[in-house]
Amino acid sequence: MITIESLTKKFGEVTAVEELTFQVKEGEVFGFLGPNGAGKTTTIRMLCCLISKTSGEATIGDYQIGKATDSVQIRKMIGLVPDNVGLYEDLTAFENLDFYGKLYECPEGRRRENIERFLKMLELWDRKDARAGSFSKGMKQKLALARALVHEPKILFMDEPTANLDPESAKTVRDFIIEVKKQGRTIFLNTHNLDEAQRICDRIGVIKTKLLTVGTPEQLRESLSKPKTEIRLAQVTEALVSALKKLIPNEIEVSDNKLIIDVTEPDKENPAIIAAIASAGGLIQEVTDLVPTLEDVYLQIVKETK
Amino acid sequence: MRISKAWIVATKDMRVFLRKKYAIYSMILFPLLVSIGLPLVLLFVGARLSSTQLPIRMDAFSFFFLIGAASLPTVLASYSLVGEKIEKSLEPLLATPITDSELLLGKSIAAFIPPVGAIYISSVVFMVLANLVTHNTLGYSYFPNWTIGLILLLLAPLLAILAIEWSVIVSSRASDPRATQMQGLFVALPLLAIYVASEVGAISLDTKTLLIISGVILIADIILFFLSTKTFQREEILTKWT
Numbered sequence: 001m002i003t004i005e006s007l008t009k010k011f012g013e014v015t016a017v018e019e020l021t022f023q024v025k026e027g028e029v030f031g032f033l034g035p036n037g038a039g040k041t042t043t044i045r046m047l048c049c050l051i052s053k054t055s056g057e058a059t060i061g062d063y064q065i066g067k068a069t070d071s072v073q074i075r076k077m078i079g080l081v082p083d084n085v086g087l088y089e090d091l092t093a094f095e096n097l098d099f100y101g102k103l104y105e106c107p108e109g110r111r112r113e114n115i116e117r118f119l120k121m122l123e124l125w126d127r128k129d130a131r132a133g134s135f136s137k138g139m140k141q142k143l144a145l146a147r148a149l150v151h152e153p154k155i156l157f158m159d160e161p162t163a164n165l166d167p168e169s170a171k172t173v174r175d176f177i178i179e180v181k182k183q184g185r186t187i188f189l190n191t192h193n194l195d196e197a198q199r200i201c202d203r204i205g206v207i208k209t210k211l212l213t214v215g216t217p218e219q220l221r222e223s224l225s226k227p228k229t230e231i232r233l234a235q236v237t238e239a240l241v242s243a244l245k246k247l248i249p250n251e252i253e254v255s256d257n258k259l260i261i262d263v264t265e266p267d268k269e270n271p272a273i274i275a276a277i278a279s280a281g282g283l284i285q286e287v288t289d290l291v292p293t294l295e296d297v298y299l300q301i302v303k304e305t306k
Numbered sequence: 307m308r309i310s311k312a313w314i315v316a317t318k319d320m321r322v323f324l325r326k327k328y329a330i331y332s333m334i335l336f337p338l339l340v341s342i343g344l345p346l347v348l349l350f351v352g353a354r355l356s357s358t359q360l361p362i363r364m365d366a367f368s369f370f371f372l373i374g375a376a377s378l379p380t381v382l383a384s385y386s387l388v389g390e391k392i393e394k395s396l397e398p399l400l401a402t403p404i405t406d407s408e409l410l411l412g413k414s415i416a417a418f419i420p421p422v423g424a425i426y427i428s429s430v431v432f433m434v435l436a437n438l439v440t441h442n443t444l445g446y447s448y449f450p451n452w453t454i455g456l457i458l459l460l461l462a463p464l465l466a467i468l469a470i471e472w473s474v475i476v477s478s479r480a481s482d483p484r485a486t487q488m489q490g491l492f493v494a495l496p497l498l499a500i501y502v503a504s505e506v507g508a509i510s511l512d513t514k515t516l517l518i519i520s521g522v523i524l525i526a527d528i529i530l531f532f533l534s535t536k537t538f539q540r541e542e543i544l545t546k547w548t
Contacts (some may be wrong), residue, residue, distance in 0.1 A: 011545070048401045051541045074402040086395035088318070090325040095318075103402040104316045131325075147398065 001026040001186045007056035016042040027186040031201030037210045040190040047270045057179045079148030083159040089133030104151030118146035138169025155186045198294045228290040231259045234283035243280035315412025332381045337428030340370045345435035365511045368454045369501045376463035378421035380490025382481040383473035386413045402539045412537045456516045464523040469493045471530035478537045
């Protein structure tokens with residue numbers, strides 16, 4: 001659905017995005033993770049034909065970005081939820097959506113139907129005649145989501161849709177994104193929120209001007225962090241650690257009364273490790289598999305690029 | 307370019323103007339002052355003027371409609387353009403299948419119709435009242451005539467376009483609608499000079515003079531058209547305006 005090949009954007013001497021190459025499949029939720037200034041918004045803006053590319057290629061469906069005749073076709077296919085909601089505060093919720101529906105050439109009947117459907121899904125239908133300026137931040141974000149979907153686009157671009165929202169509003173927005181995903185739409189999600197990316201995204205790309213890695217959340221975890229076993233003991237002594245190092249070849253890290261041991265295959269290695277600790281006189285209180293979180297992976301990748 | 311797309315933007319903007327008190331007051335106050343205030347001046351001063359002096363004063367008063375045509379569109383254009391900037395609504399708007407020229411045309415229509423409409427309505431009131439208060443002195447109805455016809459049908463639209471184009475250029479660097487309006491008033495300054503010159507008898511606002519002024523404004527319109535379309539490009543708007 002989206003194919004990006006060596007996409008680069010420079011603002012004067014500053015390179016905002018360099019040599020991006022990846023694909024987003026139809027119906028997939030693709031998360032784009034990266035620190036501030038990593039080029040996430042610039043990438044979305046290029047893909048939405050809002051700013052030009054400096055070099056490289058990108059296609060959305062059968063259309064090429066940067067080609068004047070294709071730009072309008074691309075914009076018909078997509079919906080955008082920018083980082084700033086950008087609603088018309090003097091217009092009502094309904095008028096905001098109706099205006100965008102008209103610009104997207106959505107026929108009147110379908111437009112009204114969609115406005116009602118999305119406002120009801122987002123629990124805003126009762127406030128349809130209230131001015132957007134009177135809405136809370138969470139309500140505005142929901143309205144911006146409805147606006148991006150009023151013409152039923154094939155692809156939805158979202159730039160940090162849950163940033164600065166309270167937990168309840170963030171959950172409503174996340175649940176809504178999952179609903180949209182079920183409808184088979186392709187979603188390109190810029191986010192800072194690693195938990196959100198892990199829960200919603202099928203695949204994740206990590207960007208810091210360049211694309212650092214791309215894969216499913218599981219693939220990223222597996223590729224970048226070795227599994228570890230954490231063993232809590234009644235007491236950890238130097239004698240115990242020395243004895244243990246003679247019995248097992250694994251890397252051992254000591255933290256208070258815990259041993260954190262690098263393992264390759266926990267199921268096979270853990271019984272031997274436990275037996276070794278017991279024979280060295282250790283009193284085991286708890287054994288835990290340490291599964292790296294996406295946050296661990298992300299921080300490691302970003303740290304490696306510094 | 308699809309006019310229908312531009313019209314969607316124009317109607318949205320006009321709906322927004324209707325909810326901005328300052329914009330409404332601006333559209334009502336100036337035309338009201340000119341249409342009622344100037345005939346009142348003629349009522350009190352006109353009696354002291356001869357039948358040859360009165361038409362000169364009346365033509366000069368017609369010129370006030372041009373000051374309106376040069377200043378009122380800047381009020382709406384600044385709300386329309388800087389307003390989008392303040393509300394940060396340009397990004398989602400530019401992500402829709404609308405071209406830069408359709409968007410610019412829509413915003414221009416929204417800033418053109420209400421002020422020019424207000425000027426036309428107030429000019430009718432002005433002409434009726436001015437005729438009433440001067441009929442005894444002149445012995446005939448002075449308006450409508452070629453001078454006010456040229457002012458309203460040629461000069462006023464040309465000036466309104468000039469004011470809008472100027473506002474587009476100024477808006478790209480402004481972050482407050484009122485700052486844009488203040489700078490927009492520069493368009494009205496040469497007109498005030500012409501008005502003063504006509505009042506002191508330095509120039510005559512006859513058909514020939516008005517056609518020359520129209521020609522100058524038309525040239526300025528064409529130059530500013532190219533400058534404003536160069537300013538109003540989506541990448542420029544998104545990366546430099548916001």
